């Protein structure tokens with residue numbers, strides 16, 4: 368059963384807002400697009416790996432994607448968690464191009480097809496740490512003892528893995544997506560004792576979803592983006608043209624002719640991603656580039672938003688981006 372689905376992270380959504388709204392030639396645009404490209408590749412890699420988990424969704428497994436849970440003084444993230452009555456499996460999904468050398472203890476070296484080399488954290492270390500964090504978390508939350516396994520899954524079928532024969536961990540912990548089903552069957556055979564009842568699995572899944580805390584990074588600060596660097600106006604969700612204008616009670620895109628009554632809603636999500644969920648009538652007019660306070664008031668009222676304050680000090684609370 369699929370308990371928690373995968374969606375784009377707030378970090379990716381914020382980077383996408385920068386991509387469509389940052390003024391041309393902004394000095395941080397290239398590193399922003401670079402980070403966005405890498406994170407989108409990772410996200411697509413995770414999505415393509417989900418395909419290989421489909422056979423398990425109808426069986427007695429609970430599958431949760433994208434979990435971020437509190438550790439002692441920080442958080443730990445899990446790409447996919449599979450809960451069965453006999454064991455739990457953590458999957459760390461990597462979409463990496465090129466050849467990966469697991470020759471070092473803490474690092475892996477990636478060699479791209481063009482010969483360039485890059486070092487990054489050994490994902491085997493990462494899954495071992497996740498396992499120990501999850502063990503702590505489960506015991507803190509009084510979940511009955513259950514074996515936990517973890518795997519690094521390479522979702523790009525073209526990733527070549529090389530390692531020293533002494534690195535037995537690589538065989539044990541690293542696999543490619545198409546072999547995931549076989550690996551899970553091996554874990555199934557290893558564990559015959561039922562540790563959790565169906566009811567306990569459901570309870571644990573709900574507990575995990577309730578404790579999930581999405582990361583909400585301050586990317587304005589991270590990339591030194593100021594309000595003056597952001598292009599304002601309603602954007603067209605079909606062709607991304609800005610600014611779309613309001614005509615005869617609807618938004619109209621002069622580039623692709625899209626006509627839509629509620630096109631201000633995605634733009635307000637951009638606002639919330641950039642500046643938070645609280646907005647005044649004045650800020651609403653400014654960000655959506657509309658001149659009529661009355662139109663703003665009407666659109667805000669139609670959204671049935673919770674508001675705080677009175678008259679000119681009134682602030683509306685937009686839905687939190689998810």
Ligand SMILES: [Zn+2]
Nearest residue numbers: 603606620623
């Ligand atoms: Zn358009």
